[in-house]
Structures are given as structure tokens and as C-alpha cells.
Amino acid sequence: MSKRLGRNFYHLLIAVSFSTFGDGLTLLAMPWLASTITSNTFSVSLVSASMTLPWLLFSLYIGALIDYYPKKKLMIVAAIIRIIVLIVLNVSILFKIISIPLLIFAAFLIGITKVVFDSTAQTLVPSIVSKDILEKANGYIMTSRLTMSDVVGRSIGGILISFGIFIPFALDIISLLATIPFLFLLKTTASLKNHALNKKNKLDILEGVKFVWRNQLLLTLALMGIGITLMFTSTLAIQVFYVKEILKLDSSGFGLLIAVGTIGSIIGSQSISLLKNKFGFNATILTSLLMMGFTLGSVGLTSNPFIVGILYFIASFFIVTFNICNLSLRQRIIPDNKLGRVGGVFQLLSWGMSPLGMLLGGGIVNLAEKYVSRDIALRIPNISLGIVYSVLFVVLFIALKKLNKGAMF
Numbered sequence: 001m002s003k004r005l006g007r008n009f010y011h012l013l014i015a016v017s018f019s020t021f022g023d024g025l026t027l028l029a030m031p032w033l034a035s036t037i038t039s040n041t042f043s044v045s046l047v048s049a050s051m052t053l054p055w056l057l058f059s060l061y062i063g064a065l066i067d068y069y070p071k072k073k074l075m076i077v078a079a080i081i082r083i084i085v086l087i088v089l090n091v092s093i094l095f096k097i098i099s100i101p102l103l104i105f106a107a108f109l110i111g112i113t114k115v116v117f118d119s120t121a122q123t124l125v126p127s128i129v130s131k132d133i134l135e136k137a138n139g140y141i142m143t144s145r146l147t148m149s150d151v152v153g154r155s156i157g158g159i160l161i162s163f164g165i166f167i168p169f170a171l172d173i174i175s176l177l178a179t180i181p182f183l184f185l186l187k188t189t190a191s192l193k194n195h196a197l198n199k200k201n202k203l204d205i206l207e208g209v210k211f212v213w214r215n216q217l218l219l220t221l222a223l224m225g226i227g228i229t230l231m232f233t234s235t236l237a238i239q240v241f242y243v244k245e246i247l248k249l250d251s252s253g254f255g256l257l258i259a260v261g262t263i264g265s266i267i268g269s270q271s272i273s274l275l276k277n278k279f280g281f282n283a284t285i286l287t288s289l290l291m292m293g294f295t296l297g298s299v300g301l302t303s304n305p306f307i308v309g310i311l312y313f314i315a316s317f318f319i320v321t322f323n324i325c326n327l328s329l330r331q332r333i334i335p336d337n338k339l340g341r342v343g344g345v346f347q348l349l350s351w352g353m354s355p356l357g358m359l360l361g362g363g364i365v366n367l368a369e370k371y372v373s374r375d376i377a378l379r380i381p382n383i384s385l386g387i388v389y390s391v392l393f394v395v396l397f398i399a400l401k402k403l404n405k406g407a408m409f
Contacts, residue, residue, distance in 0.1 A: 005137055008128045008187050015182040016121050017144045019079070022172035022179075023114065024153015025160070026086075027051070029168035030107055032161055033093070034100060043100050050107035054115045055351030062115050063344020064205040067337055071120045072186050078116040079176045079183070085109045086173050093166045119347060123339040124186070126331040134328040135276045142269035142320055150262050208341030211334070218333060218342070220399040221326060224392050225349045231385040233357025235296065238365050242378050247305045260309045264316035271317075272324045281325065282400050288322035290393045291315070297386015300379035 034047040066074060089106045092098040121141070129137045160167040212218045243254045275284045295315035299308055334342045361381045368377035 005129055005133070005140070009125075009137060009140075011182045011185045012121065012124055012128065013140055013144055015075070015179045015186075016141060017148050018175045018179040018182070019117060020145045021148040021153045022175035024149035024151075025157040025168040025172045025175075026110065027149070028154045028157040029161060029165065030103070033098070033165050034103055036165065037098065037100055037103070047100070047103050047107050049355070050104045051111040051114070052351060052354065053108065054111040055347055056355070058112060058115055059119070059344040059348035059352065060205050060208065060341070061344075062112075062119055063208055063340040063342070063347070065116070066120050066123055066340025066343070068340075071124055072183055074120050075117050076180055076183050078113040078120075079179050082110055082113040082117075083173050083176050085113070086169050086176075090166045090169050090173075093169075115347070119340065119343060122327070123336075123343055126339065127336055128187075131332055133273070134331055135324055136273040138324045138327055138331075139269045139272045142324055143266055146262060146265050146269060146320075151259075151266075205341065208338065208343070208345045211338055211342050212345050215333065217399055217403055218330065220395065221330070222346060222349055224395060225326075225346060226353055227388055227392055229350050229353040230357040230360055231381075231388045232296070233354045234361030234364065234381045235299075235385055237358040237361030238378055238381055241365075242299075242382075246303050246375060246378055247308060249305055253305065257305070257309055257312055261312040261316040264313035265320045268317035268320035269324065272321045275321060276325070281329070285322060285325035285329070286393065286397055286400070288318040288325060289389060289396060291318040292322060293386045293389025293393065297383055297389070300382030300386070 030051065031044055031048050034044040038044065085106050089098070089103075092102060125137050125141065126134065156171075157168045160171065212222050240254070243249050243257065247253070249257070272284070279287075292315060295311045295318070299311050299315075302308060302311075330342070330346065331339070364381050364384065365374075365377045368380050
């Protein structure tokens with residue numbers, strides 16, 4: 001296999017770029033549309049939650065589908081179904097028959113197609129690039145996702161909404177239509193032969209769980225993922241209150257902080273290959289985890305928005321480098337015919353823990369307020385994150401030391 005990324009990879013990258021551009025548009029427009037229908041915050045939050053719920057409900061099953069059926073076809077079908085859902089959604093908007101239940105259902109279906117598309121794209125990378133440049137390939141994919149979704153998609157989406165709420169969804173349809181030709185150009189390896197995903201072999205869905213359980217390093221990464229996600233999302237749950245009450249920033253200042261973090265993420269995604277080649281895999285992933293804990297934990301110790309901006313930039317840089325290292329390591333360890341199912345386990349543990357992390361963050365603050373001031377209570381989730389990540393750093397250090405195969409990375 002060539003050590004260049006190659007034309008096949010760039011077909012995938014362009015397809016992912018178009019798709020994630022549409023993601024940014026729709027992720028922004030969905031809750032905005034909901035807010036024009038109702039002022040009930042719980043109803044609006046249900047719409048947003050409906051787009052992430054499929055990660056919790058279907059990650060394992062979709063992981064099995066990815067291993068059993070042609071990956072290219074799965075991505076094309078997911079794109080087509082999403083186009084149909086978006087067309088129905090736009091028609092309901094234009095004819096003014098849109099409702100919260102319909103919006104929740106549409107968001108849920110779009111969420112399912114996103115799980116299929118994104119998970120499949122992730123499993124394709126190891127089969128179309130050399131394993132020693134996985135960090136470079138995953139870095140390009142990550143850059144595309146961050147730039148096209150978080151920066152371009154959401155920025156343009158915010159402008160387009162002022163001209164008509166249906167426009168972001170219509171542009172998402174166009175971006176998906178542009179995605180499909182590049183998917184057809186992909187040359188992919190065959191999926192598992194002589195299998196059918198039915199009741200007779202439904203236990204194969206759990207093969208990913210068994211594989212993780214039997215591999216000490218993967219099990220360590222999976223269990224660490226629970227702690228990492230729980231603590232990170234616990235800080236996101238109270239982030240708005242921290243920004244408003246402690247940093248004294250308005251929505252524009254909050255947006256600027258997020259933008260600074262996004263820039264850090266993009267730079268991190270493009271630096272990972274250089275860092276790995278210069279310092280080695282183990283040093284890169286360990287330093288990334290340590291810096292994540294230090295920077296995000298330090299956020300809870302300051303009230304200066306400029307310092308927080310610097311910390312967000314550094315944290316976002318190392319969050320991305322850690323995630324790419326984590327993903328690349330799994331792609332090297334896991335056989336190609338199990339990437340979908342094992343990947344489903346990690347998707348379940350990451351996205352599935354997000355709602356629990358949100359509840360944890362709110363619960364920590366509510367409980368802490370009974371004993372300390374609100375100012376201190378709002379800082380506790382970040383400080384707790386710093387402590388937990390420091391412990392996880394030690395756990396990962398020991399796991400990698402026991403593996404004693406740094407040369408393979």
C-alpha cells in the first residue's frame with residue numbers, strides 16, 4: 001500500500017467535507033427552527049437530543065452493519081435517506097405544517113444517518129491508507145470536520161437563517177447531492193462474506209464488546225473513554241453559566257471563546273503527524289491527555305476571560321491530538337473485519353455517556369451550592385476534570401508501559 005494518501009483517500013475526504021458542511025448547517029438550524037415553533041426550552045432540547053440519541057441506541061448494531069455490508073453502499077444509502085428526510089422537512093416548513101413532534105422525528109432519522117455515515121467513514125480510513133500515516137489521514141479528516149461543520153457550516157447557516165429558515169436545510173440537500181458522486185468513486189474492500197445480519201447471528205453484534213474485553217489496551221482505552229467523556233460533558237453542561245456569571249461575557253464573547261477553541265482544534269489536527277514523527281506515539285498521546293487535564297482544570301481556577309481563551313486554545317489543540325492518536329491506535333490494533341463492531345463500542349461509550357455527563361455537571365453544581373457559594377460551585381466541574389484526567393494519565397502511562405511495543409507506533 002502506498003505511503004501517500006492517494007486519490008482514493010481524497011475522494012473520501014471530499015465526500016466527508018461536503019457531508020460535514022451540511023451537518024453544520026442542520027445542527028444550527030434544527031434548534032433554531034424549534035425555537036420558532038415553541039418557547040418551551042425542554043421541547044427545544046428534545047430536538048437537539050434526538051440527533052444524538054441514535055449514537056446511544058444504535059452504535060453497536062450499526063457497527064455490525066458496517067462490517068457485514070459494503071461500506072460505500074451504506075454511506076450512499078445514508079446520504080439518500082437524509083436527503084429524503086430533509087426534503088420532507090422543507091416541504092413541511094414551506095406549507096407551514098411543521099411541528100415539534102415532526103421535528104423530533106426528523107432529527108432522530110437524521111441522527112441515525114449521521115451515525116451510519118460518520119462511523120463508516122471512520123472504518124474506511126485504515127483500508128485506503130498505509131497504517132504508518134493513519135495520524136496524517138485522520139488529521140485531514142478531523143480538519144475537514146472542524147472547518148466545514150463548526151466554522152463554515154455554522155457561520156453560513158447563521159446568516160442564511162435570516163433569509164429563510166428552510167435555506168440551511170436546502171443547502172444541506174445540495175451538499176449531500178455533491179457527496180454521492182465522490183462516494184461512487186471510492187474503491188473499497190469487500191465486507192464479510194456469507195453472513196446475514198439476522199436473529200441467528202445477532203450475537204455477532206456483541207463481537208465488538210468481546211474483542212474489547214479480551215484486549216487489555218483496548219479495554220483500558222474504552223474505560224478511560226467513559227471517564228473522559230463524563231467529565232468533559234459535565235463542564236459543557238455548566239459552561240454557559242460559567243461564561244456569563246464568572247467571566248462576565250455576553251453571547252458575542254462566548255462565541256469568540258468557542259471560535260478560539262476551534263482554531264486550536266484545527267491547528268492540532270494538522271500538527272498531529274509532525275508531533276508523532278518527532279516525539280513518538282506514546283509521548284504524543286500521553287502529553288495530550290496530561291495537557292487536556294491541566295488546561296481544562298485550570299479554567300476552574302481563573303476568572304480572566306483572556307486567560308480562559310488561551311486555555312481553551314491549548315485544550316482544544318490537545319483534545320484533537322489525543323482523539324486522533326486514540327483513533328489511530330485502535331485502527332492499528334483492530335482487524336479490518338471488526339472495525340465497525342469495535343468502533344461501535346467506542347462510539348457508544350463516548351456519545352452514550354454525553355447525556356449522563358450533562359446530568360453529572362448540573363448535579364455537581366446543584367449539590368455544591370448547598371455547601372459553598374455559586375461562584376465556587378460553578379468551578380468544581382472543571383477542577384474535578386483536572387483531577388480525573390491526571391489519574392487517567394497515570395492509568396494510560398502504565399498501560400502503554402506494559403504493552404512495551406512503542407516501536408510499532
